[in-house]
Amino acid sequence: MTKNILESSEKQRKILSIRLYGEDDDCWLGYVEGYNPMIIQLRYFDQLGLEDGIVILQQDKIESIEYNSEYEKTYEYLINLRNSLDSSPKIVEFNNGDDWKIKYLSDLKKRNEVISFQINDDITIYGFVEEINENNFLINPIGQLGENEGNTIYKINDISAFWFGSKKCKLRQELNIWRMKK
Numbered sequence: 001m002t003k004n005i006l007e008s009s010e011k012q013r014k015i016l017s018i019r020l021y022g023e024d025d026d027c028w029l030g031y032v033e034g035y036n037p038m039i040i041q042l043r044y045f046d047q048l049g050l051e052d053g054i055v056i057l058q059q060d061k062i063e064s065i066e067y068n069s070e071y072e073k074t075y076e077y078l079i080n081l082r083n084s085l086d087s088s089p090k091i092v093e094f095n096n097g098d099d100w101k102i103k104y105l106s107d108l109k110k111r112n113e114v115i116s117f118q119i120n121d122d123i124t125i126y127g128f129v130e131e132i133n134e135n136n137f138l139i140n141p142i143g144q145l146g147e148n149e150g151n152t153i154y155k156i157n158d159i160s161a162f163w164f165g166s167k168k169c170k171l172r173q174e175l176n177i178w179r180m181k182k
Contacts, residue, residue: 002059005067006035015076017066018042018057027066028055029075035059047144048167049078074145074175081174101156105132108164114142114173118161119154126172132156146175
């Protein structure tokens with residue numbers, strides 16, 4: 001059974017998640033480049049779908065191999081998408097007035113793209129700006145794998161920073177579009 005999975009990954013570049021004993025939250029995500037009864041050579045990828053290197057794993061240290069789940073399918077899409085994440089963000093007019101937060105939110109809402117912002121120098125949220133008034137704004141948060149997480153209202157005064165056009169923002173937006181098409 002394991003041989004068929006490894007062979008499929010090697011021949012078709014199918015993404016696998018390999019979890020080692022004692023590593024509950026971490027896994028190696030990639031495709032097999034070669035294997036034998038003792039080791040697996042895996043080309044692995046980071047959270048942005050970028051190649052991060054090659055790892056040699058001992059087969060007897062592997063607790064589980066996951067494949068064809070939503071997680072692996074999402075990363076297969078992401079890895080194929082990665083080149084489009086390298087483009088520069090569109091220019092946004094600099095806002096230097098006292099109401100700079102509202103102006104940026106308004107500009108970014110019109111662009112209809114995923115932004116990220118920090119609340120009280122602590123929590124970072126990614127999502128689409130849906131509505132804005134003088135005190136609050138409504139955002140549709142987008143999860144790490146592009147999933148919609150419902151709507152949330154935040155106070156504008158709690159914003160401490162904005163990011164837009166970043167690879168992480170583009171990644172979540174592209175994964176969200178992909179999910180909507182499914």
